[in-house]
Amino acid sequence: MNLKSQVEWALHCCAILCALPADKYLSTKALAEFHGVPKEYLSKALQALSQAGLVHTTLGPTGGYRLARKPADITFLEIVEAVEGKERTFICNNIRANNPCRPKDFCDVKPCAVARVMWQADKAWRDTLSAATLADLLDTLQVDVPADQLASTAQWVLKRAG
Amino acid sequence: MNLKSQVEWALHCCAILCALPADKYLSTKALAEFHGVPKEYLSKALQALSQAGLVHTTLGPTGGYRLARKPADITFLEIVEAVEGKERTFICNNIRANNPCRPKDFCDVKPCAVARVMWQADKAWRDTLSAATLADLLDTLQVDVPADQLASTAQWVLKRAG
DNA sequence: GGCCCAGTACTCGGATACATGCTGTCCGAGTGACTCGGG
DNA sequence: CCCGAGTCACTCGGACAGCATGTATCCGAGTACTGGGCC
Numbered sequence: 325m326n327l328k329s330q331v332e333w334a335l336h337c338c339a340i341l342c343a344l345p346a347d348k349y350l351s352t353k354a355l356a357e358f359h360g361v362p363k364e365y366l367s368k369a370l371q372a373l374s375q376a377g378l379v380h381t382t383l384g385p386t387g388g389y390r391l392a393r394k395p396a397d398i399t400f401l402e403i404v405e406a407v408e409g410k411e412r413t414f415i416c417n418n419i420r421a422n423n424p425c426r427p428k429d430f431c432d433v434k435p436c437a438v439a440r441v442m443w444q445a446d447k448a449w450r451d452t453l454s455a456a457t458l459a460d461l462l463d464t465l466q467v468d469v470p471a472d473q474l475a476s477t478a479q480w481v482l483k484r485a486g
Numbered sequence: 487m488n489l490k491s492q493v494e495w496a497l498h499c500c501a502i503l504c505a506l507p508a509d510k511y512l513s514t515k516a517l518a519e520f521h522g523v524p525k526e527y528l529s530k531a532l533q534a535l536s537q538a539g540l541v542h543t544t545l546g547p548t549g550g551y552r553l554a555r556k557p558a559d560i561t562f563l564e565i566v567e568a569v570e571g572k573e574r575t576f577i578c579n580n581i582r583a584n585n586p587c588r589p590k591d592f593c594d595v596k597p598c599a600v601a602r603v604m605w606q607a608d609k610a611w612r613d614t615l616s617a618a619t620l621a622d623l624l625d626t627l628q629v630d631v632p633a634d635q636l637a638s639t640a641q642w643v644l645k646r647a648g
Numbered sequence: 649g650g651c652c653c654a655g656t657a658c659t660c661g662g663a664t665a666c667a668t669g670c671t672g673t674c675c676g677a678g679t680g681a682c683t684c685g686g687g
Numbered sequence: 688c689c690c691g692a693g694t695c696a697c698t699c700g701g702a703c704a705g706c707a708t709g710t711a712t713c714c715g716a717g718t719a720c721t722g723g724g725c726c
Contacts, residue, residue: 325489326708327576327604328670335600336581351697360584365672371699384680385696400603414489419498422522425638437626438497441562442489445614452607464599476587486697490709513659527711533661546719547658648658 330369331407333361337370338403341379342395342462343478348485349381349388358480369407376406386486395458401450413449414442492531493569495523499532500565500620501627503541504557505640510647511543511550520642531569538568548648557620563612575611576604 337355344350352370356363370389373379378398379389391398416439420426434440465474499517506512514532518525532551535541540560541551553560578601582588596602627636 325570327487359581383698387697408487419521425642434630441618445611448614449607449611452610456603480587545659549659
């Protein structure tokens with residue numbers, strides 16, 4: 325049970341898109357070159373972000389992606405769910421129904437007790453992810469990454485933006 | 487990114503093993519029939535539990551599995567990790583290293599900021615799972631499941647125990 | 649009758665096929681900006 | 688100089704291999720019960 329690598333790519337791409345002027349777009353090609361990942365496959369992740377309404381896209385030359393909202397209004401959870409789907413990680417097949425001691429017509433009022441615990445953990449995971457926004461990530465990067473590297477990266481983005 | 491169905495099976499099997507007298511064992515065959523799952527494949531999950539030291543096993547006609555510890559001393563996390571592995575769900579490939587604006591010999595002191603957030607969520611998930619024990623599950627079942635069904639199930643287990 | 653021993657039936661455990669889904673690639677359709685020729 | 692058709696670059700979406708992992712199955716190794724033979 326691993327998250328797909330597309331999740332990592334999507335998160336990093338969103339971080340880069342934060343450095344983009346409001347009226348500009350950055351293409352899949354630029355994002356793929358920046359991160360050193362296959363362009364065609366990365367586009368799948370970006371399409372998912374687009375369908376989820378997290379990024380805005382335009383066709384043609386100068387086309388590409390930009391964030392649809394402010395970094396403070398986009399959470400990690402939204403990005404992860406856009407790529408991985410919103411389904412819970414634990415799927416309950418209700419195998420308790422196979423219990424031979426159980427009446428055939430027995431009707432459960434509550435979900436399986438095992439599933440409830442697993443879903444509670446799933447919720448804790450999602451709550452943590454929804455508490456972190458892209459703006460928080462940017463703040464962290466301000467501390468972690470040397471200023472000159474941040475500046476040159478921003479310039480690289482600006483140069484490739486259309 | 488879904489948990490394997492073996493996780494569900496392992497959890498339910500542990501719940502059933504709780505109803506077992508301390509000196510008895512329950513075979514894979516019995517557990518498989520009880521839950522309506524393939525015997526051979528279920529044995530894989532039980533092997534994982536055995537290797538993790540959560541259950542004790544014996545060979546021979548009266549052989550099978552039983553819990554290695556008291557239900558209050560076995561957490562959901564231990565069972566889940568026994569089957570799914572202890573690795574984090576988010577694996578960081580450090581794609582920030584591919585940033586063209588980054589000095590080639592740059593050495594990171596901290597893990598990637600994106601990964602840190604993802605790992606924090608992963609920790610929240612695991613913390614929730616490690617807070618729930620099999621004893622808690624039994625308490626929940628006492629409330630959810632009719633007493634007669636619990637009793638007949640316990641009797642079924644006793645009958646199949648060797 | 650009691651004890652020992654070989655056989656048997658049953659169990660776990662590892663090794664082996666099949667299916668599903670992630671990873672990666674390719675190509676065609678559609679769209680917007682740019683270029684260039686004509687008025 | 689202005690306008691319009693054509694060209695180009697880019698996105699989007701689907702279709703297609705390759706591979707890893709989950710799913711399912713089979714067979715061998717080992718152990719406890721069982722029945723018979725022997726003392």
